[in-house]
Amino acid sequence: MLKAVQILNWSSGLTIITQRLTKTRNSSSLKLSTFSSPPRRILPLNPTRMSSSQPGSDPLPKSPAFVSVQSSGAVRKIKFCQLCGGTTKHEIPDGEEKLRAICTHCGRIAYQNPKMVVGCLIEHEGKVLLCKRNIQPSHGLWTLPAGYLEVGESAAEGAMRETWEEAGATVEVISPFAQLDIPLIGQTYVIFLARLKNLDFAPGPESIECRLFGLEEIPFDSLAFSSIYVTLNLYLEDLKKGKVKFHYGTINKRPGSSPSDIRAFTLDYHLQP
Amino acid sequence: MLKAVQILNWSSGLTIITQRLTKTRNSSSLKLSTFSSPPRRILPLNPTRMSSSQPGSDPLPKSPAFVSVQSSGAVRKIKFCQLCGGTTKHEIPDGEEKLRAICTHCGRIAYQNPKMVVGCLIEHEGKVLLCKRNIQPSHGLWTLPAGYLEVGESAAEGAMRETWEEAGATVEVISPFAQLDIPLIGQTYVIFLARLKNLDFAPGPESIECRLFGLEEIPFDSLAFSSIYVTLNLYLEDLKKGKVKFHYGTINKRPGSSPSDIRAFTLDYHLQP
Known part of the structure; x- marks a missing residue:
């Protein structure tokens, strides 16, 4: 199951994109009763691997597909390495799941964190x-x-x-x-x-x-x-x-x-x- | 009063420097009793401005001199702008108190956050x-x-x-x-x-x-x-x-x-x- 999530151009300079989001766990979402917004639940979606540890039971989600909502636009804005000045390529590094800006000269990955x-x-x-x-x-x-x-x-x-x-x-x-x-x-x-x-x-x-x-x-x-x-x-x-x-x-x-x-x-x- | 604080090369690649640290507030420092380390208090130091709001009382610190322990080495490693590739200069921008890497081409400041x-x-x-x-x-x-x-x-x-x-x-x-x-x-x-x-x-x-x-x-x-x-x-x-x-x-x-x-x-x- 896929869920469309719009990334808003709020106060961070993120560009507006629509991205597919997969999640696989129940959220203990609580809504403040005085707030005007409707309840929203993050639903268990798309297990990417099934567990076989409980014979006879329904297959359980084993590997949560943790795909966070991230603007690839922000990553693509990183065009040069801060340390050596080399140009970057935009790829998902081996063993990772996210698009990163990687220096084509020194190999440094420019991570972005909250x-x-x-x-x-x-x-x-x-x-x-x-x-x-x-x-x-x-x-x-x-x-x-x-x-x-x-x-x-x-x-x-x-x-x-x-x-x-x-x-x-x-x-x-x-x-x-x-x-x-x-x-x-x-x-x-x-x-x-x-x-x-x-x-x-x-x-x-x-x-x-x-x-x-x-x-x-x-x-x-x-x-x-x-x-x-x-x-x-x-x-x-x-x-x-x-x-x-x-x-x-x-x-x-x-x-x-x-x-x-x-x-x-x-x-x-x-x-x- | 000045306090020497050594920046350690722990797991972050920070270089070892000694920096003067001024602080102007009492810390509510609590030490876990089971820990082996001795208590350390951050002491009120060097008020940079005195309050005159309490006539007759001792001068109170008015402007806390918030100088965080920061390695200038980490800032100086930033030599190029991630966006335009311009070289950086290392200065304290107007209205700020910290050394920053500023792009000499587009003017962007490369902030570093925890x-x-x-x-x-x-x-x-x-x-x-x-x-x-x-x-x-x-x-x-x-x-x-x-x-x-x-x-x-x-x-x-x-x-x-x-x-x-x-x-x-x-x-x-x-x-x-x-x-x-x-x-x-x-x-x-x-x-x-x-x-x-x-x-x-x-x-x-x-x-x-x-x-x-x-x-x-x-x-x-x-x-x-x-x-x-x-x-x-x-x-x-x-x-x-x-x-x-x-x-x-x-x-x-x-x-x-x-x-x-x-x-x-x-x-x-x-x-x-």
């Missing part, structure tokens, strides 16, 4: 700190202070650094709150609960404004990204339940939806410790 | 599944099935894929168990608790052997990486306490220690939800 976006959900006297973006994408919309993790820092350190850069706020990280993967754009959000060390904060160059919002005031109609929408909803739901927990989940954008529709997604694999 | 290593801690009837590595580094030593996350898959999907590739095992992810950052080598381990869907497993090309170990049998003296050592210790400690929880932490290799000494580290920022 990036971590680290940020803080800052609580202060029943309010949360949000920043209005002064940069694209989502200029003028509200977000948590967050940005790409750098080599040489931990996720907690990166989250505090981004909070300083975007909100001029000095914070203390309290606990991990969420890991939200967005496979479509090769990003993983890692959000920590944090508290202000003092009340000094002010927008950095990437922010127009920084403000503490009461929980009833959070501008859900003017948030910058699905990941922020999910994070704040999970936080409010936890508060209602009386206990803030850690959340793992995958944000799958609904095929065909607009990049600006931050509610057009499902939260799959929503797992908690 | 990679996520995703894997499974597979529980089966009081035993855990380990793989003996058939590749370098750490050939012949034991590890959890784990590997680099690919663009287009979630961390949970990547962990299941790696488990299939390295152990031939079909698993179901149950819950997130740990996120362990290793800033020194630009890696973050994301480990899930998982269970076998059936008892079929067999070593893939990257493994010599795969085996279920009773908790008393875990080969702690023959583990491949500090991250695996930490993960299994946290798991055993949780079991002793009667509740398996999610752990966030930073593994900081002890300066000057050998790459092969997987116990020469501290677990800093050990946080739990």
Whole structure:
């Protein structure tokens, strides 16, 4: 069975393509009840090898065909080797399953891996700190202070650094709150609960404004990204339940939806410790 | 105050350098009591700006000097632009604080970001599944099935894929168990608790052997990486306490220690939800 998945040109520069996706396991997909998107399940598909270990039983899928949704366009954009300057060829290397850019001169493979976006959900006297973006994408919309993790820092350190850069706020990280993967754009959000060390904060160059919002005031109609929408909803739901927990989940954008529709997604694999 | 930090040539190809590190916040460093490494604290250092918001109080650090431990050698290895083939210059771009490789032809900056290593801690009837590595580094030593996350898959999907590739095992992810950052080598381990869907497993090309170990049998003296050592210790400690929880932490290799000494580290920022 094949499933058409549209790769959206969201904020990562991926080109729009349609790719066949095969999967072979049940997803423990959970949908946040307050979200507007319909449930989506990743179904067990196309076993490529059958198990013979259970005589008499139905054949079980043995080899999951793990084919991730990936834009070959992004790989094909890599035309030169960073190290030697040689031109690349685009092939699936021996023993691998994915198209890679391989240097025709030195043989180096240019792997591409997801990036971590680290940020803080800052609580202060029943309010949360949000920043209005002064940069694209989502200029003028509200977000948590967050940005790409750098080599040489931990996720907690990166989250505090981004909070300083975007909100001029000095914070203390309290606990991990969420890991939200967005496979479509090769990003993983890692959000920590944090508290202000003092009340000094002010927008950095990437922010127009920084403000503490009461929980009833959070501008859900003017948030910058699905990941922020999910994070704040999970936080409010936890508060209602009386206990803030850690959340793992995958944000799958609904095929065909607009990049600006931050509610057009499902939260799959929503797992908690 | 300055702190010398040695960058080790561990498993990432980073060159050995000594770099000055300034930090300005208190670390909530917790050390696992069963570990052999001494406690290490990241101390508040060199505030670069003083706050005047609290008249009469001691000056407070206002601007944390977030300088991550990064090898400039890795950046300097990038000599050509992947997209246009232009030569790079190595400079700190306007508005940034880190050395980057910038294309002299098209102006593109080649950012380098940490990679996520995703894997499974597979529980089966009081035993855990380990793989003996058939590749370098750490050939012949034991590890959890784990590997680099690919663009287009979630961390949970990547962990299941790696488990299939390295152990031939079909698993179901149950819950997130740990996120362990290793800033020194630009890696973050994301480990899930998982269970076998059936008892079929067999070593893939990257493994010599795969085996279920009773908790008393875990080969702690023959583990491949500090991250695996930490993960299994946290798991055993949780079991002793009667509740398996999610752990966030930073593994900081002890300066000057050998790459092969997987116990020469501290677990800093050990946080739990």
